[in-house]
Amino acid sequence: MGIISKGFRKIDFYIATEISKIRWSGLAVDGLFRKRRDTQIIISENGRMSLGRNVLFQRNVSLTSVGELQVGDNVSFNRNCIVICRKKISIGNNVIFGPGVTIYDHDHVFSYKGIEPGFKHGDVVIEKGCWIAANATILRNTHIGEGCVIGAGAVVRGNIPPHSLVTSDRSLNVVPIEERIT
Numbered sequence: 001m002g003i004i005s006k007g008f009r010k011i012d013f014y015i016a017t018e019i020s021k022i023r024w025s026g027l028a029v030d031g032l033f034r035k036r037r038d039t040q041i042i043i044s045e046n047g048r049m050s051l052g053r054n055v056l057f058q059r060n061v062s063l064t065s066v067g068e069l070q071v072g073d074n075v076s077f078n079r080n081c082i083v084i085c086r087k088k089i090s091i092g093n094n095v096i097f098g099p100g101v102t103i104y105d106h107d108h109v110f111s112y113k114g115i116e117p118g119f120k121h122g123d124v125v126i127e128k129g130c131w132i133a134a135n136a137t138i139l140r141n142t143h144i145g146e147g148c149v150i151g152a153g154a155v156v157r158g159n160i161p162p163h164s165l166v167t168s169d170r171s172l173n174v175v176p177i178e179e180r181i182t
Helices: 002-023
Strands: 027-029 040-043 048-051 062-065 068-071 082-085 088-091 102-104 106-111 114-121 124-126 137-144 155-160
Touching: 040 048, 048 062, 062 068, 068 082, 082 088, 102 124, 106 137
Parallel strands: 027 048, 040 062, 048 068, 062 082, 068 088, 082 102, 088 124, 102 137, 124 137, 137 155
Antiparallel strands: 106 114
């Protein structure tokens, strides 16, 4: 029974992949890709998305494109990754994303009056061979050079030179809670 079940899963995967290629206009896929049922691929308005060969998705990955999202070959998205593209995001070949990574190429417009309509946009480029570790956040106007390692929990914005290690300085502050006398 297990062999038959595995066979049906492979057929289901193939059908889901083929349906994905047909269903979304604006999606270009170079070969088959491994899309799970819980993977969200959203292309809205005039958005475009291209996925290279061997793109892997773990559980609960969400890719959204209103702009131009390009993903290279052999890219691996771990659990709970979110990529939201309103202008342009380019991810090179052989990039590995840890769980919980988020990438945004935009910010909300806000002032002292609060959040206003519209977005501020900026490109995001992640060159080939990078490893983006768990829960890192990559913001607009960021260019990460080839072969970089972005440490867990880092918030990245700006130009990162090739073959750099990026970490955030996070110190643990422990403050005793004093008893209040009422």
